[in-house]
Amino acid sequence: MKKYLRLIAVAISAGMLNCAQAYTIKITSRSKGVELELLRKAVDEWMAKHNGEHKVEIITLPHASNECFALYQQWFGAESFDVDVLQMDVAWVGVFSDCLAALDEYCAKYLDMNDYFDIIKENMYSSDGHLVALPLYTDCGLFYYRKDLLEKYNRSVPKTLEELYDTALYIQTEERKDEAKKNRFYGFIFQAKAFEILTCNFLEMIDACGGAIVKNGVAEINSDNGIYAIEFLIKCLKNITNRGVLTYSEEDARGIFQSGNAVFIRNWPYAYALMNDPSTAVAEKIGMMPIPPSANGGKESGALGGWFMTVSKFSKNKALAADLAMYVTSKAQQKLRVASSYLPTFKSLYSDKEVLEVNPFIASMRESLLNAVARPSKAFGKNYSKASSEIFNTINTILTDSLDENPEDFNPQRLMKRLNDKLNALLKKKQNEKSVDAANDDGKVGFFKRIVNYVSGF
Amino acid sequence: MRCRKLETSKAKEKKTDLSNWFFLSPCLLVLILCAGWPLLRSIFFSFTNASIYNLNHADFIGMENFVSLARDRDWWKAVLNTFLIAGISVPLETIFGMIVALILHSNFKGRGIMRAVVLVPWTIPTIVSARIWGWMLNDSYGIINELLMKASIIDAPVAWMASNFLSIISMIVVEVWKTTPYMALLLLAGLQSMPQDCFEAAEVDGVPFRKTFVSIILPMMKPTIIVAVIFRALDAVRIFDLVYILSSGNNANATMSVFARRHLAEYQDVGFGSAAATALLFFIAFLSILYISFNKKKLNSLD
Numbered sequence: 001m002k003k004y005l006r007l008i009a010v011a012i013s014a015g016m017l018n019c020a021q022a023y024t025i026k027i028t029s030r031s032k033g034v035e036l037e038l039l040r041k042a043v044d045e046w047m048a049k050h051n052g053e054h055k056v057e058i059i060t061l062p063h064a065s066n067e068c069f070a071l072y073q074q075w076f077g078a079e080s081f082d083v084d085v086l087q088m089d090v091a092w093v094g095v096f097s098d099c100l101a102a103l104d105e106y107c108a109k110y111l112d113m114n115d116y117f118d119i120i121k122e123n124m125y126s127s128d129g130h131l132v133a134l135p136l137y138t139d140c141g142l143f144y145y146r147k148d149l150l151e152k153y154n155r156s157v158p159k160t161l162e163e164l165y166d167t168a169l170y171i172q173t174e175e176r177k178d179e180a181k182k183n184r185f186y187g188f189i190f191q192a193k194a195f196e197i198l199t200c201n202f203l204e205m206i207d208a209c210g211g212a213i214v215k216n217g218v219a220e221i222n223s224d225n226g227i228y229a230i231e232f233l234i235k236c237l238k239n240i241t242n243r244g245v246l247t248y249s250e251e252d253a254r255g256i257f258q259s260g261n262a263v264f265i266r267n268w269p270y271a272y273a274l275m276n277d278p279s280t281a282v283a284e285k286i287g288m289m290p291i292p293p294s295a296n297g298g299k300e301s302g303a304l305g306g307w308f309m310t311v312s313k314f315s316k317n318k319a320l321a322a323d324l325a326m327y328v329t330s331k332a333q334q335k336l337r338v339a340s341s342y343l344p345t346f347k348s349l350y351s352d353k354e355v356l357e358v359n360p361f362i363a364s365m366r367e368s369l370l371n372a373v374a375r376p377s378k379a380f381g382k383n384y385s386k387a388s389s390e391i392f393n394t395i396n397t398i399l400t401d402s403l404d405e406n407p408e409d410f411n412p413q414r415l416m417k418r419l420n421d422k423l424n425a426l427l428k429k430k431q432n433e434k435s436v437d438a439a440n441d442d443g444k445v446g447f448f449k450r451i452v453n454y455v456s457g458f
Numbered sequence: 459m460r461c462r463k464l465e466t467s468k469a470k471e472k473k474t475d476l477s478n479w480f481f482l483s484p485c486l487l488v489l490i491l492c493a494g495w496p497l498l499r500s501i502f503f504s505f506t507n508a509s510i511y512n513l514n515h516a517d518f519i520g521m522e523n524f525v526s527l528a529r530d531r532d533w534w535k536a537v538l539n540t541f542l543i544a545g546i547s548v549p550l551e552t553i554f555g556m557i558v559a560l561i562l563h564s565n566f567k568g569r570g571i572m573r574a575v576v577l578v579p580w581t582i583p584t585i586v587s588a589r590i591w592g593w594m595l596n597d598s599y600g601i602i603n604e605l606l607m608k609a610s611i612i613d614a615p616v617a618w619m620a621s622n623f624l625s626i627i628s629m630i631v632v633e634v635w636k637t638t639p640y641m642a643l644l645l646l647a648g649l650q651s652m653p654q655d656c657f658e659a660a661e662v663d664g665v666p667f668r669k670t671f672v673s674i675i676l677p678m679m680k681p682t683i684i685v686a687v688i689f690r691a692l693d694a695v696r697i698f699d700l701v702y703i704l705s706s707g708n709n710a711n712a713t714m715s716v717f718a719r720r721h722l723a724e725y726q727d728v729g730f731g732s733a734a735a736t737a738l739l740f741f742i743a744f745l746s747i748l749y750i751s752f753n754k755k756k757l758n759s760l761d
Contacts, residue, residue, distance in 0.1 A: 069724075070723045070724060073723075073726055074510065076511070077511055183613065183614035183615065184598075194708040194709075195707050242617070243597070243620050244596075244597035244598060244617040245620075246617065246620035247597075247617065247619045255598065255599070382511065382726065385725060386725040386727075389720070389725065392707075393708055393709045396706065397708060400620065400621065400710070403621070404621055404622070404623075
């Protein structure tokens with residue numbers, strides 16, 4: 001009997017607690033590295049700030065980012081779910097902007113828009129000009145190089161892609177004279193697995209060569225600069241790169257470089273702290289630089305990555321959700337994240353004394369972010385994942401064929417042209433969808449009526 | 459009198475028939491809800507332009523999805539890959555499975571333990587074994603490259619998954635490794651249900667094993683082998699997880715189910731993805747009908 005009484009007491013007190021709290025905000029978070037712990041800390045602070053009035057539930061996302069993407073699509077497709085704040089990749093904001101709440105009225109007066117990097121600011125707005133996303137941290141593609149090897153062979157840090165190729169080839173040839181490194185040492189490693197990462201790799205390559213994937217709403221991947229970029233990658237793959245890169249994502253590539261078997265590698269800033277760990281073969285021997293321009297013309301580059309916090313259009317308490325999103329993405333919070341190598345999105349933090357003391361490499365990232373290039377997710381809207389997949393599939397196929405096919409049969413231009421046509425078709429589809437949406441707004445016709453219409457149309 | 463008795467027994471049969479259906483109904487209901495309804499729905503979607511954003515007000519577009527599917531080069535590549543993997547791995551599994559089953563059927567010490575051990579590859583979840591194989595096949599740290607280089611068979615590491623041809627071969631090898639135990643299990647069951655006196659008679663007469671195998675075991679095992687091959691072939695045509703984990707993600711080495719999943723989940727193209735899934739279903743249905751009817755004739759002629 002006593003036991004039951006106790007149970008009842010617990011149940012009642014739990015019920016009372018439930019009544020007292022106004023609303024439980026649900027927020028999603030990635031769990032890579034220390035990300036989840038950082039968010040949990042920030043959320044606890046936010047709850048304390050509100051005197052425990054509101055509760056927050058953290059929902060962890062799948063590890064692979066394309067799985068998160070698919071999950072969000074299902075949620076938004078179902079149109080009714082009770083997640084309020086969603087962590088989102090920079091490239092998805094354009095895809096999901098129809099399903100995101102406009103944050104202008106909640107946040108605009110608190111934010112110092114001039115302090116954000118321009119390229120990040122562009123991605124905070126939906127295509128119809130509403131503020132929909134708050135940046136949590138940013139990311140930018142980089143080249144890392146082995147300082148010690150450049151010194152050993154008396155080479156300077158390359159200023160152009162072509163110079164990089166020559167340096168890498170030279171050092172690779174010299175290093176391979178050592179029997180232990182024969183066939184195991186490479187000049188340059190990048191990521192060419194047929195996934196989003198290859199789209200990023202190719203994007204910064206084409207940008208560094210002076211081209212673009214989409215320009216003014218038209219696909220330009222098959223331009224001279226695009227062809228030059230793909231030919232550069234083929235040249236690398238044939239001479240200074242390991243064939244395995246065709247199956248590599250970030251971590252596979254990092255392993256090669258970190259065990260001392262490459263001169264140059266393309267990766268994100270997160271790799272810096274890990275590769276500099278005293279247990280690796282390359283600790284204290286690493287330098288960083290933006291992707292250098294091609295001698296043919298072009299600019300320094302780096303694909304923009306990074307994650308945003310957004311509020312769902314279907315949230316039942318948008319004001320509170322926006323408040324939480326604003327809190328976790330605030331300048332003070334981003335300053336705390338610097339210690340874990342997460343790049344802040346505010347320009348002023350890159351010259352902040354305390355920040356530089358904690359993580360000196362941050363200063364060199366400012367230049368890279370000013371030159372960063374964003375993926376064309378806005379141009380493609382909901383078709384972005386399809387467009388990106390066309391890009392990485394074609395590039396991966398071209399690179400694979402360049403090694404496998406007879407030189408006479410190998411024709412990358414044909415594939416690039418097909419890719420260009422497909423991308424243009426997707427861009428057109430997006431424009432058409434807009435006009436169809438407008439037409440459909442007058443009256444929604446039932447599904448069976450549509451079948452009847454279709455059949456009677458014969 | 460006799461006549462009446464017959465009638466009552468018939469009525470009884472009818473009654474048990476009804477009660478059978480009654481007791482089956484909860485199970486059937488669950489099956490219809492869990493398997494029948496989604497199946498019908500995906501067939502239904504394959505005739506529409508549904509995307510994940512407009513599931514409830516999609517347009518009926520007739521055969522359009524199937525027409526563009528038939529024109530899609532990537533789809534036919536996926537069909538080819540699927541049948542290549544299934545067509546090569548199933549016969550290999552059958553042969554290896556038969557060998558393993560015959561060994562396990564013979565009398566030796568520790569047979570019980572061996573029977574359990576052999577099953578291990580099949581009991582590991584595919585995701586796990588695919589990841590293990592992924593590491594073993596890794597071009598820079600993989601043990602397979604290391605062994606081949608130590609044995610001087612190759613002099614530079616091979617990137618197994620970076621070429622379309624090699625990746626298909628590697629996937630077939632892993633698939634065979636994974637499913638041979640299943641085949642062996644089915645065949646072993648068949649071997650054990652065979653009357654042992656045939657073997658004994660053959661042994662007494664001093665018939666060599668090769669002859670026993672060809673003229674006794676194979677003919678008697680035929681129904682078991684056919685069932686096992688059908689099961690495995692249908693399973694192999696649906697192959698998904700292994701390819702999803704192991705391959706480089708390129709369309710050139712996708713299989714039918716990977717293709718369908720890509721369009722459904724990654725491109726939000728529910729209509730087209732459903733069409734691909736429906737086509738896969740028809741491939742399987744067509745194959746099994748063909749195979750079963752073909753073998754029925756053969757089996758009947760045997761009797």
